[in-house]
Amino acid sequence: MDGTQEPTAPGKRPSYRSNWVEMGLLFLMLILAVWSATLSAQAPELILFALLIIITVNFSLPAWRGGGGLLPLAAVSSLLIVGWSAIPLFLVGLILAELARTLWQPLRDAINLPAAKWPLRLGQSLVHLAAMLAAAAVFLKIGGQLPLADFIIEEWPAFAALAGTYSAVVLLLKWLVWLLINRDGWTFLRRNGTAVLSFNLFSQPFALLGGVIFLRAGLPGFVIFSVGVMGVSAIIRLSWQNRYMLEQRLAQFARLNDASLSLRESLNLNEVLAGAEAQIRALVPADAVDITLLLDAARPRLDDFANWVAENGRLLDLDRGNMQYAARHNLTPPAPRPTAWLGLPLIAGEQTIGVIVLQRFGDGQPFSRWHRELLLALAGQASSAIENARLYSLTDKALALRVEQLQALVNSMAEGVLMLDRHGSILLVNQMAAGLMGQSPADLHGQPLPTSPAIGLAPDDVADLLLRLAAGVAADGDGRAPSPHTYQTGQPPRFIERTETAVRAADGRVMGWLMLFRDVTEARELAEQRADLSRMIVHDLRNPLTTLLTVLELADPSPPLVTARQEALDMLDMVDSLMDMNRWEAGQLAMEAEAMRLPPLVARVMERLRPLAQQKQIHFEIACDDDLPAVWADSEIIRRVLINLLDNALKFTPSGGRVTGRLLAEAAVVPDREAGARCVLSDTGPGIPPQFQERVFERYMRTNPGGAQVRGTGLGLTFCKMAIEAHDGRIWVEDGPEGGSQFIFTLPGVPG
Numbered sequence: 001m002d003g004t005q006e007p008t009a010p011g012k013r014p015s016y017r018s019n020w021v022e023m024g025l026l027f028l029m030l031i032l033a034v035w036s037a038t039l040s041a042q043a044p045e046l047i048l049f050a051l052l053i054i055i056t057v058n059f060s061l062p063a064w065r066g067g068g069g070l071l072p073l074a075a076v077s078s079l080l081i082v083g084w085s086a087i088p089l090f091l092v093g094l095i096l097a098e099l100a101r102t103l104w105q106p107l108r109d110a111i112n113l114p115a116a117k118w119p120l121r122l123g124q125s126l127v128h129l130a131a132m133l134a135a136a137a138v139f140l141k142i143g144g145q146l147p148l149a150d151f152i153i154e155e156w157p158a159f160a161a162l163a164g165t166y167s168a169v170v171l172l173l174k175w176l177v178w179l180l181i182n183r184d185g186w187t188f189l190r191r192n193g194t195a196v197l198s199f200n201l202f203s204q205p206f207a208l209l210g211g212v213i214f215l216r217a218g219l220p221g222f223v224i225f226s227v228g229v230m231g232v233s234a235i236i237r238l239s240w241q242n243r244y245m246l247e248q249r250l251a252q253f254a255r256l257n258d259a260s261l262s263l264r265e266s267l268n269l270n271e272v273l274a275g276a277e278a279q280i281r282a283l284v285p286a287d288a289v290d291i292t293l294l295l296d297a298a299r300p301r302l303d304d305f306a307n308w309v310a311e312n313g314r315l316l317d318l319d320r321g322n323m324q325y326a327a328r329h330n331l332t333p334p335a336p337r338p339t340a341w342l343g344l345p346l347i348a349g350e351q352t353i354g355v356i357v358l359q360r361f362g363d364g365q366p367f368s369r370w371h372r373e374l375l376l377a378l379a380g381q382a383s384s385a386i387e388n389a390r391l392y393s394l395t396d397k398a399l400a401l402r403v404e405q406l407q408a409l410v411n412s413m414a415e416g417v418l419m420l421d422r423h424g425s426i427l428l429v430n431q432m433a434a435g436l437m438g439q440s441p442a443d444l445h446g447q448p449l450p451t452s453p454a455i456g457l458a459p460d461d462v463a464d465l466l467l468r469l470a471a472g473v474a475a476d477g478d479g480r481a482p483s484p485h486t487y488q489t490g491q492p493p494r495f496i497e498r499t500e501t502a503v504r505a506a507d508g509r510v511m512g513w514l515m516l517f518r519d520v521t522e523a524r525e526l527a528e529q530r531a532d533l534s535r536m537i538v539h540d541l542r543n544p545l546t547t548l549l550t551v552l553e554l555a556d557p558s559p560p561l562v563t564a565r566q567e568a569l570d571m572l573d574m575v576d577s578l579m580d581m582n583r584w585e586a587g588q589l590a591m592e593a594e595a596m597r598l599p600p601l602v603a604r605v606m607e608r609l610r611p612l613a614q615q616k617q618i619h620f621e622i623a624c625d626d627d628l629p630a631v632w633a634d635s636e637i638i639r640r641v642l643i644n645l646l647d648n649a650l651k652f653t654p655s656g657g658r659v660t661g662r663l664l665a666e667a668a669v670v671p672d673r674e675a676g677a678r679c680v681l682s683d684t685g686p687g688i689p690p691q692f693q694e695r696v697f698e699r700y701m702r703t704n705p706g707g708a709q710v711r712g713t714g715l716g717l718t719f720c721k722m723a724i725e726a727h728d729g730r731i732w733v734e735d736g737p738e739g740g741s742q743f744i745f746t747l748p749g750v751p752g
Contacts, residue, residue, distance in 0.1 A: 053093030059237035076207035083147035123177035135166040163204030309343040319366035348387040416517030424466040456487035622661035644716035652685035674749035
């Protein structure tokens with residue numbers, strides 16, 4: 001497959017079919033593999049590894065995207081646990097994984113994901129097999145033992161050599177495979193080199209962790225570890241697929257917008273038809289695209305499928321799964337017989353003016369729901385463009401009739417439309433916009449714009465708008481793109497999104513004012529439901545993280561496990577912070593405030609973060625005034641505030657820099673409180689530009705003038721602000737005295 005193209009050619013994408021031969025072979029191979037494994041004393045481990053290989057292979061990223069995934073983890077951990085038996089086991093697992101591809105094909109077809117050709121898939125699999133052999137040979141040469149009998153820290157050079165050899169061989173051989181198949185190795189390195197190396201290197205410590213878990217906790221512990229690996233593999237793949245789907249849809253939205261613009265560029269009917277066909281081909285792959293207009297004078301002969309669409313004014317979507325619909329309604333398929341057939345009506349007003357037909361032949365897959373939605377949107381734009389082109393060619397008498405049809409078209413829109421002339425009179429209004437004001441379009445036509453709250457404008461706003469229109473002055477920011485405004489109206493309450501802009505003549509003069517109204521009540525309700533779902537997911541993440549921490553605490557405190565425990569603690573802090581933020585927003589979080597001293601808490605936080613400071617050779621120090629009073633606060637929440645602020649400072653401070661702080665007494669600002677404390681934390685990082693210092697506490701806001709890639713979600717400072725303000729304190733950021741940033745927060749004293 002060409003390394004520079006992701007989608008396949010139109011009409012040549014593989015379709016999902018229930019391949020009973022493949023399913024039968026998979027079942028027989030599974031039976032044979034299980035029976036063969038039972039002949040060995042390591043039967044449970046072999047069966048578990050075979051399943052792990054099947055999952056990690058099928059949930060790896062596509063081969064044309066580098067094939068990244070957790071397959072290296074499964075391969076190396078099997079090598080460490082079962083030794084050389086992992087080689088034939090890996091081959092059997094690859095065969096089973098290839099046969100099992102059919103099970104996950106619907107996931108790929110749902111987003112029209114192109115499949116890699118079998119030579120590329122085979123090459124990617126053999127790469128990992130060769131890497132296993134090379135890594136095992138190097139591991140044994142340096143003094144390692146297969147299978148792993150024990151783990152001591154002195155053996156780290158052997159494990160490091162194993163990890164490095166495996167990763168280097170995979171990268172080199174994948175590059176060679178790509179070069180042989182696509183003859184473009186530079187594209188592979190530029191697009192996928194970093195990802196391939198990262199997946200392989202980062203998987204190796206966890207592969208060793210799996211071996212250690214097996215040695216220490218036996219098969220039950222390793223089963224839990226394997227289930228986690230399978231789950232993470234699925235999450236990685238599904239996350240990538242969602243991102244890929246969004247990228248595709250964003251690209252199609254951009255094309256749809258371009259289509260809307262290009263269709264309005266010409267009033268020549270032939271040019272409009274050619275442009276519409278070109279835009280359809282760009283949006284939806286098809287072997288044949290045809291647009292037929294139903295002109296009054298000479299209606300063309302249509303096949304049965306297209307004639308049904310024209311007569312019913314409805315979409316018709318047929319493929320091998322529902323082609324029996326045609327026979328049931330006595331519809332004869334066109335010749336040659338298509339594999340998938342999609343027809344859409346072109347409707348102007350209440351009249352069907354044409355039919356769009358797309359066909360796929362051979363092995364083409366059915367048209368998806370997303371394709372139908374795209375084409376329906378494009379059909380609406382094409383209908384308007386075609387009707388405009390036809391109107392342009394009509395006589396003045398016929399033009400008057402078409403203006404009435406245009407009003408009917410506006411009336412059929414789901415969005416409300418209201419247009420004013422320069423005198424503030426309603427020139428055009430449809431049913432939805434009139435319904436907001438409780439009147440009919442006929443009663444409103446020619447009347448001044450009312451000051452009804454249903455349109456979301458106060459009387460003063462209406463008066464200002466009319467004055468500016470009368471003066472011919474733009475009221476939309478001098479032609480800038482209009483921004484929607486959402487307001488609430490009616491009982492039960494409805495949320496309406498109003499977008500407005502000036503209507504200009506060709507020379508730029510303001511000729512009127514256009515308002516579009518869209519009911520977004522349902523969208524807001526769905527957004528609230530999504531937010532509730534996110535809160536539930538965050539809440540449910542806490543239990544598995546707590547379980548993981550318990551398991552890690554029971555294991556021997558080896559450096560990898562200590563690191564894993566620290567990372568799990570960081571994840572638990574993040575989940576707790578997200579839960580607290582949700583509760584604060586809902587007004588449900590009750591803090592467990594008490595009189596507490598800040599210095600011991602700061603010392604604990606510094607001890608936790610000191611390894612990061614030492615790793616980057618950063619001078620890390622926080623001083624404390626001797627007379628620092630106690631504060632009234634929830635120690636756990638303030639601990640997380642300090643961790644977020646200091647972790648940010650360490651992340652953004654370059655090696656050799658300074659992160660310092662000081663705890664000062666803060667005079668009481670509330671009569672019933674004693675003196676509190678002020679915490680000043682400074683760093684020598686790139687700093688925060690003044691224009692971002694107010695916004696840096698907003699959700700998902702991240703700014704990094706230095707341009708370095710850093711970890712984080714953009715929620716830490718949001719949590720800090722909400723937490724400090726919940727304590728009746730303040731938090732802000734200033735330019736640091738040494739050129740970086742300086743975060744300052746205050747906490748109140750003990751109640752008097």
